[in-house]
Amino acid sequence: MQQTMPSFVSGAGLGLRRGLLAALQDSAVGQVDFLEVAPENWIGIGGRFGRQLRALTERLPFLCHGLSLNLGGFAPLDMNLLRAIKAFLDAHGIRGYSEHLSACADDGQLYDLMPLPFCEASVQRIAQRIRTVQDVLERPLIIENVSAYARLPGEMDEADFVNAVLAEGDCRLLLDINNVYVNSHNFAFDPHAYIAAMPGERIAYLHMAGHAQHSAELKVDTHGAPVCDPVWALLEHAYALHGVRPTLLERDFNFPPVSELYAEVAQIRALQRQRGHD
Template sequence: MNITEGAIGVGYRRAMTDALLDGTEIRPDFVELAPENWIDVGGTWKKRLNQVADKYPILCHGLSLSIGSPDELDYDFIAKLKAFLDEYDVPLYSEHLSYSKCDNAHLYDLLPIPFRQDAVDHIVNRIRIVQDMLARPLVLENVSYYTPVAAEMSEVDFVSAIVKESGCKLLLDVNNVYVNAFNHNYDPKAYIDGLPLDSVAYMHMAGHHKVQPDLIIDTHGAPIIDPVYELFEYATERTKPVPVLLERDFNLPEMAELNGELNRLRDIAASQWVNSSSSSHAS
């Protein structure tokens, strides 16, 4: 299924199902879901997902691929993933540039990869394998992180090297740029400028929570704050039109409030992209 460039979507939570099907209070252009939460699911939730998929294009954002893990890729899981992506005609599958499995144990959350050249080489090789198996490009997200681990290069160099050397696409998570810039004292705009922006295929926006004066946790549990909207505007000035997602995983507000965030994103995207051609926005 094709999805319009500049489309604005929302992360699908099961509690949103009725509102999404009704389409009165909230009306995204697409919904995004984690395939891990839906693969091999039947019964009530399979029926509900099918109803949602009949009404909205589905994009997928994975959790368990663990592209940066020292462990071997889980080929059985990737085969199941492909079947799911094919079943729902998913035009874009993204994952996290992180690892969530190590020492043969799943951790079910995203850990930061050491920013090192050997990790770049390792991940580039794995991206190619995954792309071949899935028969579609992999779109990788710059993740939020709270401490570097055994780093030998900068985050932006690490992300850029992986994207350039593998040919994968980039999911630019604007909130993560803001969170990381705050947590690690760098300029978020300079970080964005340092990325291979021609490779951006998708953007994420979200809220976060400041837990200490010098630390923000990427919770997806609050509204997007103005500085992140401003950073989004900065990013859209430098990228071609791509789908944009609002992530809200916790503390779900009234759907009308969420729709207000979608509309604000839609306005910014439209102001930058509506009259543009892709070539005019290439960085």
């Protein structure tokens, strides 16, 4: 039984990282519509950092984007982690919780997002894990399409696999536009068709980020650079097909002055307004 949750977010948001905490503490209200944190980085944090986080969660809507749930892995779900995440979400009035459609553990934490076999067996196994997560958290789970640099054997393509997991797990989608672009380059598929294939009724929100060009054949999702023009164009495409959705900018390192991040958030908001979103 899912409990009644606070209303979801709207508009344009920014990922909160520890290196941005002081700047956002002073200026985020009025510049962004919501913030997002990885709960694993904040559970149990007290002192000055804990007070600063609480001050922000009391003033702005927040989402959580998990790092280590290991939805695609074979090891049993970490129930202690799940219970700690639920307590964190409840304590801060978090509006939604997302995780990566990937594996990141099994016989030890990998600290990376590993690809999955796109097959029916994976769909059924992951969907069962998603249902367990939703039961424990008493809220819907939002899963994110991930960047990848290898393909494992499987009879589905990526878009079909994501759709199948969403339907079987009865969950929602965090559509990462940069990940679509990176994967479309690395695995030679049409990113516009991929976005068109996503089930619009399940899209909860979107991510935008920068990436690195490591070679002519390889792009890597780094979150360490500004969003590039083709990714901005894909965001417009997503809005045109599925309507405007809450959209968040991620930046994990190489932080510019916060005014430059706010300018990218403002660019998201401008595209939303062009599509008739107030």
